[in-house]
Amino acid sequence: MTTPRDPSPSRRLRANGDGTVYQRKDGRWEAAGYVLASGNTRKRIRVYGTTRKEALAKLTEKIATSNRGVPVPSAQGSVAVYLTYWLEAVAVHQLRENTHTRYTACVRQHLIPGLGKKKLAKLTAKDVRTWLNQLRTTCQCCARGIDTRRDQPRCCAAGTCCSKRLSPLTLAYIHSVLKSGLEHAVREEEIPRNVARNVRTGTPRPRRFEPLTADEACQLLTATRGHRLHALFELALHTGLRKGELLGLCWDDLNLDTGTAAIRRTLQRTNTGGLTVLPTKTRASERRIALPTRCLQSLKRHREQQQHEREVAGTAWQHNGHVFTTAQGSPIDPTNLTRSFTTLLRKAGLRRIRFHDLRHSTATLLLEQGIELVVIKELLGHAHIGVTATVYAHVRLRLQRDAIDTLGTVLDGPTDAEAARIDSNADAAPVR
Known part of the structure; x- marks a missing residue:
C-alpha cells in the first residue's frame, strides 16, 4: 500500500474563504481571495510576493481587514481626479462660496501639481510628508511661473531667485484642505484611512496683530x-x-x-x-x-x-x-x-491696521479691564472658549505677569531702612 504524497507547496489545500496561493510561471507567488468592497459587495483581489509566505501574509491582512467590516480601496483613479470630483460634486454643497473658491485655488495651485499623479489608493503618509517638505522650501515664483508673467522679471526669469516661500500658516491650510478631501474619500469607502492625518506639520504661530490701545x-x-x-x-x-x-x-x-x-x-x-x-x-x-x-x-x-x-x-x-x-x-x-x-x-x-483689528482691540481692552474670558467668548461669538484663550494668550500672559508682580510686592518683606526704623521704635518703647 502506497502512502499518498503531500500536495505540492503551490497546491496546498486551504480552508474555504482563505483564498488560494500558487506560484506563477515568472517565479513570483500570487494569492487571490474575496474581500468586502464598496456597496456591501464582494470582489476578488490578487496580491503578489517573491515568496509564498509574503504573498500569503498580504492576502491574510486584506482578508482580516475585510472581516472587520472595512472595505478594500476601490479608488483606481489619481488624487487629481478625486479632488476635482470632491470639489465639484461634494464640497460645493457644503462650503460657503468664498471658502470653496479658496479650496479650489489651493487644490489647483498646490495639491494637483504636487500629488495629482499619485494613485489615490496608493497614496501614503510618506508621500504627503515628502511633498510638504519640498513645498516648504520651494520658491513660489519659480514653481508657479509667476515671474514669467511680469512685465519686468525680477526672480527666476531674470536668473535670480527671490526665495518667496509659503508661510507656515499657508502650509497648514494646504494640509487641512488635503485632509478634508481624503476624509470624504474615507467616508465614501474609497480608501481605508486618511493618510494625511498621520503627517504632522507643527502648530503655526498665529498671525500677530497690534490692537489699538x-x-x-x-x-x-x-x-x-x-x-x-x-x-x-x-x-x-x-x-x-x-x-x-x-x-x-x-x-x-x-x-x-x-x-x-x-x-x-x-x-x-x-x-x-x-x-x-x-x-x-x-x-x-x-x-x-x-x-x-x-x-x-x-x-x-x-x-x-x-x-x-x-x-x-x-x-x-x-x-x-x-x-x-x-x-x-x-x-x-x-x-x-x-x-x-x-x-x-x-x-x-x-x-x-486692519478693520478686523478693531475686533481684537475690543477683546484686548476687555481682558485688560478684568472681564471674564467666557463673557468675551459670548460677545465675540467664538464656537469654543479655547479659541478665545488661544488668540489672546499673549494678553492673558501679560495680565498674569502684572498679577504676579502685584503679589510679589505684597509678599516682599520691609526694606532695610523700614526694618531699622521698626527696630529703633521697638527699642525706644518703655518697658512695662
Whole structure:
C-alpha cells in the first residue's frame, strides 16, 4: 500500500474563504481571495510576493481587514481626479462660496501639481510628508511661473531667485484642505484611512496683530465724529462685531428700547452673487448681545440721518432694511468700508491696521479691564472658549505677569531702612 504524497507547496489545500496561493510561471507567488468592497459587495483581489509566505501574509491582512467590516480601496483613479470630483460634486454643497473658491485655488495651485499623479489608493503618509517638505522650501515664483508673467522679471526669469516661500500658516491650510478631501474619500469607502492625518506639520504661530490701545481707540472715535458711519465704527469698537456682521445688520435685528442686538447674518461679496447676505460664520456666531448706552444714542441719531437721506434720494432709494447703507440705501461693499476706515486712521494720525483689528482691540481692552474670558467668548461669538484663550494668550500672559508682580510686592518683606526704623521704635518703647 502506497502512502499518498503531500500536495505540492503551490497546491496546498486551504480552508474555504482563505483564498488560494500558487506560484506563477515568472517565479513570483500570487494569492487571490474575496474581500468586502464598496456597496456591501464582494470582489476578488490578487496580491503578489517573491515568496509564498509574503504573498500569503498580504492576502491574510486584506482578508482580516475585510472581516472587520472595512472595505478594500476601490479608488483606481489619481488624487487629481478625486479632488476635482470632491470639489465639484461634494464640497460645493457644503462650503460657503468664498471658502470653496479658496479650496479650489489651493487644490489647483498646490495639491494637483504636487500629488495629482499619485494613485489615490496608493497614496501614503510618506508621500504627503515628502511633498510638504519640498513645498516648504520651494520658491513660489519659480514653481508657479509667476515671474514669467511680469512685465519686468525680477526672480527666476531674470536668473535670480527671490526665495518667496509659503508661510507656515499657508502650509497648514494646504494640509487641512488635503485632509478634508481624503476624509470624504474615507467616508465614501474609497480608501481605508486618511493618510494625511498621520503627517504632522507643527502648530503655526498665529498671525500677530497690534490692537489699538485705549488712548488710540478714543483718538479714532474722535476722528469719526461727523462721519456718516460714526455709529458703525463706535459699534465695532464696543462690541467686537465682524465687518460682515456689521454690514449685514438690519433694523429688525435691533431693539433700541431694551438695548439688544440679534446677530443673525453677514454680508459678503461673492464671485457669482455679488453682495450677498449669508448666515453667520458658525452657529455660535448667531447670538444676542447687549448694546452700551453710547451705541444706542449713536444708532438713534444714525436712524434719523438715514431717514433724511431717504427723503433726499426719493424714488432712487433702495430699501433693504440694513442699518448701514450708502446714501442711496444700497448695501455697503466691504472693500469700500475698508477704504473709509483707512482714511479715518490717516486722519486720526494712527498707524495702519486692519478693520478686523478693531475686533481684537475690543477683546484686548476687555481682558485688560478684568472681564471674564467666557463673557468675551459670548460677545465675540467664538464656537469654543479655547479659541478665545488661544488668540489672546499673549494678553492673558501679560495680565498674569502684572498679577504676579502685584503679589510679589505684597509678599516682599520691609526694606532695610523700614526694618531699622521698626527696630529703633521697638527699642525706644518703655518697658512695662
